[in-house]
Amino acid sequence: MARGRGRWLLPTRLLNVCLAALCRGGSLAAAESVLVDAIRLGLPPDVVTYNTLLAAHCRAAGLEAGLAVMGRMREAGVEPDAVTYNSLIAGAARRGLPIHALDLFDEMLRAGIAPDSWSYNPLMHCLFRSGHPEDAYRVFADMAEKGIAPCDTTYNTLLDGMFRAGYAMNAYRMFRYLQRAGLPVSIVTYNTMINGLCSSGKVGYARMVLRELGRTDHAPNIITYTAVMKCCFKYGRFEQGLDTFLSLLDRGYISDVYPYCTVISALVKKGRLGEANNYCDLMLQNGSRLDSVCYNTLIHMRCQEGKLDDAFELVSMMEDGGLESDEYTFAILVNGLCKMGHIEAAEKQLFYMEIKGMQSNVVAYNCLVDALCKFQEVDAAIRLLQCMKLKDDFTYTSLVHGLCRVGRYHMASKFLRICLREGNNVLASAKRAVIAGLRSSGFKNDLRKVRSVKPKRNKIKHHGKLQTSPLVGERYRLSMCTKPPLTGVCLALDFVGKIDWV
DNA sequence: TTAGGGTTAG
Structure with missing residues (x-):
């Protein structure tokens, strides 16, 4: 090309700004045709141009579409950089594809591209969400070992992941540590804490964190209120939850579907189907996708x-x-x-x-x-x-109750013992039904066995998913942390490290 | 570019 680099520098930047605006507005086809025109005019797209398109395709159509853009950029002689891989890793993470995310991360390292915290954050997030907290922890440890400073998103992801993996109190202690150490605590952190504490039944702690939030400069947002509403619905303060929703609605604060879904499902659960239908209509009128x-x-x-x-x-x-x-x-x-x-x-x-x-x-x-x-x-x-x-407390509660209902107490006691030995449990009412049944039918031996069985310590189950083998390890280059070099990270790692990973 | 909130069963 005869044109000098300097002459095209501004137009390429303008092209990128234009493409970014089109992508943000969801006009991907228009963005693509602008790119075609630019190339026809001899305007060279650069790595930012392709990264912008790649991120938009990944978001709209998934990882495959993003990978196709990476193919096109290579054909055009533009080499991918950290941003390219970060967008692809995020694309894989959004679709819940931890293996793909790890493969991309590995490919990035092999290409000699240095990862940053934006490479690690979605990877950790995806591993936590897909039920592999131990791998997410290894990723965090690897980040620390490489001396990459965690950002506020890293800490928030870690807190959310700890709640999801069932370690609510570790998350709580880490939150306090973040505050003491002057590490970033934002409204996102507060929302993660309130939501995590409510979901894990620590309502008292949740209330304390909510009160604290009121004393800070952080303004509660619709996410905070949705978490509070959900907590009210879950813990018997139905009308308070509904009032919160109505006052948000009155003040025009509800702009997306999250609060609607929360209130509709709570009303359905209560059998208040008429009201649920009304809010359903409002949600549809709202025009959100x-x-x-x-x-x-x-x-x-x-x-x-x-x-x-x-x-x-x-x-x-x-x-x-x-x-x-x-x-x-x-x-x-x-x-x-x-x-x-x-x-x-x-x-x-x-x-x-x-x-x-x-x-x-x-x-x-x-x-x-x-x-x-x-x-x-x-x-x-x-x-x-x-x-x-996979069987859980619900499975055995239904079965044990069912067997008692038809008077098969011996069988019920057998399943109750299996359940307890597996580290599961049943509702107290099911246990009472078995004991009462065995007693009334004279099964003294079974009664003794049920009473003497020692429940196994409950395993952590990740959202009802089967625990799978570790994803990080021999197959990937990520290594376990030996000496974390950053002060902030050391202590954060300590909180995770104390977790007794199953 | 990246993170946080909403859906199911005893």
Whole structure:
């Protein structure tokens, strides 16, 4: 090209600004045609041009689309940089693909590109969310060993991950440490804490953190209020939760679907279906794009109304709109079908779920186990339980109650002992039913065995997902931390390091 | 470019 570099410097920057604006506005096709025009005019796109497009494609269409842009940039002689890989790792993380994210991270290291905290943050986030906290911790340790300073997002991701992995008090102690050490604590940190503490049942601590937030300069936002509402609904302060929602609505603070879904699902749970429908209409009038969580909420509402045809129509609408049914959708449908007595149709849904290879199907299975027990088909429930890869407290509570209901106390006590030995538990009412049944039918031996069984320490389960083998380790270059070099990190690592990883 | 809030079962 005859044109000198200096002459094109400004136009390339302008091209990038223009592309970024188009991508932000969701006009990807327009951005692509601007790029075609620019190349035709002899204007050279640079790494920023491609990174802008790559991030937008990744967000809109997923990782594959992002990788295609990386292919195009290489063909054009533009080499990817840290930003390219960070966007791809984030793309993989958003889609819940930890192996892909780790592969990209590894590829980045092999290419000699130095990762920064934006390479690590989505990787950690994705590993925590996909039920691999021990790997997320290794990633954090690796970051510390390489001397990369964590940013506020790193700490927030770590806190959120610790809550998800079941280590609420470690997260709480780390939050206090961040405050003492003068490390970044923002409204995001407060929201993570309030939400995590509420979800793990530490309502008193949550209230304390909320009061503290009121004394700081950080302004609570819609995320804070949604977390508070959810906590009210969960812990018996229904009207207070609803009042919070209504006052936010009055003041015009509700601009997205999150608070709507929270309140609709709470109303459905209470059986207040009329009000749930009203807020559903408001949410639709609001004009926000419905995502899969919104659809799941609406499908659940239709199922609870007994309108299964409408529920399935919503599933079709959702899929036609390019959204996929997830494990929630299936669990909701299986539950809805069971409640209406359509056991065979529910079994069919479970079968689809298996074919789709969905990781977490324990809730859907539990719904069917419970329904079979309620219809006094306990032998079928036992057969189903034997097919389940993962069983939890819900599974055994339904079965034990079901067996007691039909007077099979010996069998109920057998499953209760298996359950306790596996590190699971049942509701106190199920345990009481077994003991009362054994006593009244004179099964003294079983009674003694049930009383003497020592429950195994409960394993941490990550959102009902099966624990899989570590993803980081032999296969990847990430190494365990030996001597963390940064002061702030040392102590943060200490909080995670004390966790007894299962 | 990157993080935080909303959906299911006993």
